[in-house]
Amino acid sequence: xxxxxQPLLEIRALRTYFDTPDGTVKVxxxxxxxxxxxxxxxxxGESGSGKSVTAYSIMRLVRPPGRIAGGxxxxxxxxxxxxxxSEMRKVRGKEISMIFQDPRGFLDPVTRVGALLTExxxxxxxxxxxxxxxxxxxxVSAVGLPAPRRVMRSYPHELSGGMAQRAMIxxxxxxxxxxxxxxxxTTALDVTIQIQIIRLLANLRERFGLTIILITHNLNVVAExxxxxxxxxxxxxxxxxxxxxxFERPRHPYTVSLLRARPTIVxxxxxxxxxxxxxxxxxxxSGCRFSPRCFMAEKICCEEAPxxxxxxxxxxxxxxxxxxxxxxxx
Amino acid sequence: xxxxxxxQPLLRVEELTxHYRIRSGGRRATLHALDAVSFEICxxxxxxxxGESGSGKSTAAHCILRLEQATSGQVTFEGEEVTTAPRGLLRxxxxxxxxxxQDPTDSLNPRRSVGATVGEPLRVHGMASGVAARxxxxxxxxxxxxxxxxxxxxxxxxxxxxxxxxxxxxxLVTEPSLVxxxxxxxxxxxxxxxxxxxxxxxxxxxxxxxxxxITHDLGVVRYIAxxxxxxxxxxxxxxxxxxxLFxxxxxxxxxxxxxxxxxxxxxxxxxxxxxxxxxxxxxxPAPGCRxxxxxxxxxxxxxxxxxxxxxxxxHRARCTGWxxxxxxxxxxxxxxxxxxxxxRG
Numbered sequence: 067x068x069x070x071x072q073p074l075l076e077i078r079a080l081r082t083y084f085d086t087p088d089g090t091v092k093v094x095x096x097x098x099x100x101x102x103x104x105x106x107x108x109x110x111g112e113s114g115s116g117k118s119v120t121a122y123s124i125m126r127l128v129r130p131p132g133r134i135a136g137g138x139x140x141x142x143x144x145x146x147x148x149x150x151x152s153e154m155r156k157v158r159g160k161e162i163s164m165i166f167q168d169p170r171g172f173l174d175p176v177t178r179v180g181a182l183l184t185e186x187x188x189x190x191x192x193x194x195x196x197x198x199x200x201x202x203x204x205x206v207s208a209v210g211l212p213a214p215r216r217v218m219r220s221y222p223h224e225l226s227g228g229m230a231q232r233a234m235i236x237x238x239x240x241x242x243x244x245x246x247x248x249x250x251x252t253t254a255l256d257v258t259i260q261i262q263i264i265r266l267l268a269n270l271r272e273r274f275g276l277t278i279i280l281i282t283h284n285l286n287v288v289a290e291x292x293x294x295x296x297x298x299x300x301x302x303x304x305x306x307x308x309x310x311x312x313f314e315r316p317r318h319p320y321t322v323s324l325l326r327a328r329p330t331i332v333x334x335x336x337x338x339x340x341x342x343x344x345x346x347x348x349x350x351x352s353g354c355r356f357s358p359r360c361f362m363a364e365k366i367c368c369e370e371a372p373x374x375x376x377x378x379x380x381x382x383x384x385x386x387x388x389x390x391x392x393x394x395x396x
Numbered sequence: 397x398x399x400x401x402x403x404q405p406l407l408r409v410e411e412l413t414x415h416y417r418i419r420s421g422g423r424r425a426t427l428h429a430l431d432a433v434s435f436e437i438c439x440x441x442x443x444x445x446x447g448e449s450g451s452g453k454s455t456a457a458h459c460i461l462r463l464e465q466a467t468s469g470q471v472t473f474e475g476e477e478v479t480t481a482p483r484g485l486l487r488x489x490x491x492x493x494x495x496x497x498q499d500p501t502d503s504l505n506p507r508r509s510v511g512a513t514v515g516e517p518l519r520v521h522g523m524a525s526g527v528a529a530r531x532x533x534x535x536x537x538x539x540x541x542x543x544x545x546x547x548x549x550x551x552x553x554x555x556x557x558x559x560x561x562x563x564x565x566x567x568l569v570t571e572p573s574l575v576x577x578x579x580x581x582x583x584x585x586x587x588x589x590x591x592x593x594x595x596x597x598x599x600x601x602x603x604x605x606x607x608x609x610i611t612h613d614l615g616v617v618r619y620i621a622x623x624x625x626x627x628x629x630x631x632x633x634x635x636x637x638x639x640x641l642f643x644x645x646x647x648x649x650x651x652x653x654x655x656x657x658x659x660x661x662x663x664x665x666x667x668x669x670x671x672x673x674x675x676x677x678x679x680x681p682a683p684g685c686r687x688x689x690x691x692x693x694x695x696x697x698x699x700x701x702x703x704x705x706x707x708x709x710x711h712r713a714r715c716t717g718w719x720x721x722x723x724x725x726x727x728x729x730x731x732x733x734x735x736x737x738x739x740r741g
Contacts, residue, residue, distance in 0.1 A: 289660055289664070292662075310663060
């Protein structure tokens with residue numbers, strides 16, 4: 067991606083496998099991703115593409131039968147996969163935080179929001195109860211919760227979905243992490259609340275100098291706030307680049323297909339769907355994994371796996387024939 | 397609009413109301429899930445019912461099919477009154493009035509084969525049995541783009557898109573004239589959604605179906621609907637032919653909804669006002685406008701009760717400020733972004 071500065075996060079050849087009775091499912095099979103400091107990177111793809119497993123791998127929270135089988139995750143210069151678990155615990159929450167689609171599943175239902183947040187400041191910063199409470203109130207206001215004092219006294223179930231997500235963001239940011247991973251943070255929310263939350267994330271990026279990985283299946287959410295986009299398909303990144311490039315000059319047939327599958331304004335006109343379905347990762351197709359569904363696949367595509375190769379500065383594609391999309395995509 | 401739309405409505409919903417007695421803050425209260433909702437659907441027409449959580453859109457679907465008993469109001473389908481129909485007639489009406497639910501995983505019995513699920517309505521309605529029923533199931537599975545041998549599968553063996561096709565097959569097997577689609581694509585990926593929307597379009601053309609399409613997704617609305625009803629806190633706040641609504645949204649809530657849709661492409665990003673507040677459930681609502689608390693143009697006059705009024709042919713809005721001239725033409729709002737909903741670059 068653009069900029070010559072050292073990326074905050076560099077993932078190289080990451081492999082995360084799940085051992086099942088039927089064999090090993092290679093959910094992530096050689097994932098490469100750079101995330102620049104201060105950027106919002108959209109990680110898009112359909113169900114089963116490996117988006118969430120990427121997030122859990124970065125946090126090293128993959129549970130058996132899943133395992134990280136190899137690769138490198140360099141965060142601020144350190145390889146997270148080489149850290150001891152005790153060291154990794156200090157990274158989680160403090161340096162890398164995560165929010166989820168269903169915040170209520172994550173907030174302790176019997177603890178008031180204010181108490182949760184105050185406790186975090188007390189533990190991590192060792193400040194007095196009074197100072198911690200003041201910090202908590204500040205954060206509750208920063209995430210745009212109305213009537214902060216009342217929210218502090220609320221239990222999670224007393225909050226609406228949008229408010230609970232804001233509370234979750236407040237908790238995630240309490241220890242001033244460098245990186246926030248947001249896994250489908252607006253998927254369960256109403257349209258008018260979704261836009262409030264994505265704008266909030268954009269504002270918090272500015273205010274706290276955050277770097278954000280936004281995992282979503284919604285291309286429009288990506289178009290709205292992301293600086294860069296990584297498109298995932300069947301456990302690999304197939305295209306990567308600045309948002310404007312990806313949306314206006316897509317260079318991978320899967321990206322092109324995804325963009326075209328969105329409903330057009332023309333009533334009744336046929337939508338361009340993608341033939342077939344997502345491959346079984348127990349036995350992924352040989353060659354390019356998208357080849358069985360691709361509108362421009364040729365013989366070589368079924369035989370030779372393409373590499374994720376640079377096309378323009380910051381723009382990479384995993385397609386043998388990326389250049390053929392030069393004009394077709396416009 | 398495809399197909400011929402005749403003037404005689406297929407479905408007429410009049411003053412449909414559903415209230416729930418609830419406890420709120422320890423006191424008895426009434427939730428107005430649906431308040432005096434009226435609309436019609438003509439043969440071959442697709443009407444979208446758009447709203448957020450608590451708007452009453454699913455309650456409307458349930459009351460129309462009488463899966464829930466309405467508090468008051470009338471539903472007339474093919475000239476018969478659904479709301480008061482005795483059991484026998486109700487069953488007959490439901491043969492022609494079907495529903496597809498949002499989550500196919502929840503609405504399909506996991507212990508029944510696809511064939512049994514799709515064939516069940518044939519048995520219930522005494523339409524076919526034995527070999528004839530199996531043949532009919534095979535036909536209908538093919539019609540929705542599934543292999544006939546899927547009949548022997550169980551729901552867990554299918555993908556989300558396939559399960560939703562089974563839901564559609566089940567709804568179509570009795571040859572309905574109207575299908576209520578309750579968020580049928582919300583749980584699906586974009587490429588699967590595209591296939592399903594194409595299928596719904598094909599089926600409508602071939603079977604001359606009418607749809608009541610319930611959704612919160614305005615991109616889908618613009619693609620599929622002839623007419624749109626916007627529901628807020630149990631009331632219709634605006635209704636119009638689809639293009640008219642997108643070009644000239646009058647109600648401030650409709651405008652907020654349209655502005656809230658994320659852009660299609662980063663090149664279309666613009667500064668636009670953020671919607672204020674959160675969707676509202678009408679618990680013991682005051683007589684005035686239910687959107688007033690979130691509205692940028694709210695004023696004293698909005699406290700008085702307000703009716704849905706026609707502003708020009710086929711376009712109605714429930715907004716005091718619009719009719720008194722306080723709420724400006726939507727031209728004042730930058731529609732550069734919203735006009736691009738669903739547009740390809």
